[in-house]
């Protein structure tokens with residue numbers, strides 16, 4: 001793919017995955033695909049921000065090499081150890097034996113669990129903690145621990161010179177960059193959020209509080225597009241979502257599961273009556289809709305009607 005430029009010094013080197021059927025082996029990502037994002041910061045020192053799923057290792061290594069133009073990276077910053085981001089970590093570490101791995105204490109616990117205790121000598125592991133900084137030259141990263149957004153070791157990194165927030169899974173969405181370049185952010189960000197990060201509302205609130213004091217020009221998440229516009233709106237939505245507040249408080253979701261069509265018929269009748277009274281109704285046929293979409297709609301609307309058939313009297 002074409003290497004995208006975030007800024008002159010910061011390049012996108014992530015990889016689109018348009019062939020994966022189920023993200024985390026459970027969330028349908030067809031036809032929109034998904035991206036595993038990674039970035040390179042070019043300065044006196046070079047930092048690679050996260051790796052990609054093992055499925056995408058070859059393309060990622062080649063993207064990184066093209067951006068490096070013969071130089072070697074000094075650091076691989078690991079903000080999240082889930083395999084969709086750490087799956088190619090060892091490949092880069094083996095290719096560039098001088099490169100240090102940057103993570104927090106929990107990151108290194110996981111690295112040892114995932115890859116074995118003997119893989120990295122102590123001097124290759126650069127441990128950082130809350131608000132620690134890593135200077136690359138003009139650019140400087142400040143680390144903000146974000147445990148449980150979405151795993152215990154997650155951290156965000158704020159690049160102070162260009163005011164870029166590397167936000168890990170936060171603000172990510174389904175959809176490869178190629179296939180969803182012009183798609184609105186919110187629909188697939190909402191589905192990603194509620195299904196994958198949604199349980200950890202309090203922890204997302206804690207991260208939002210930490211970043212509220214920062215001037216942010218760009219958000220670089222680990223999935224989906226780099227965000228440069230409408231950041232206020234995306235922050236507002238994340239604030240709502242992480243408080244489990246509905247976006248449409250008056251909206252009604254009727255979710256039905258019908259065996260011979262009669263419960264569906266009753267649901268349609270209810271919909272007509274409610275709409276006759278001016279209500280905004282969303283219908284969801286649970287027998288034909290993936291659960292991840294139904295869950296998202298349930299959080300989106302303020303009210304929920306479940307219309308289910310009994311089966312064998314149950």
Ligand SMILES: [Fe+2]
Nearest residue numbers: 080082150169
């Ligand atoms: Fe994750």
Ligand SMILES: [Fe+2]
Nearest residue numbers: 082084169222
């Ligand atoms: Fe992820």
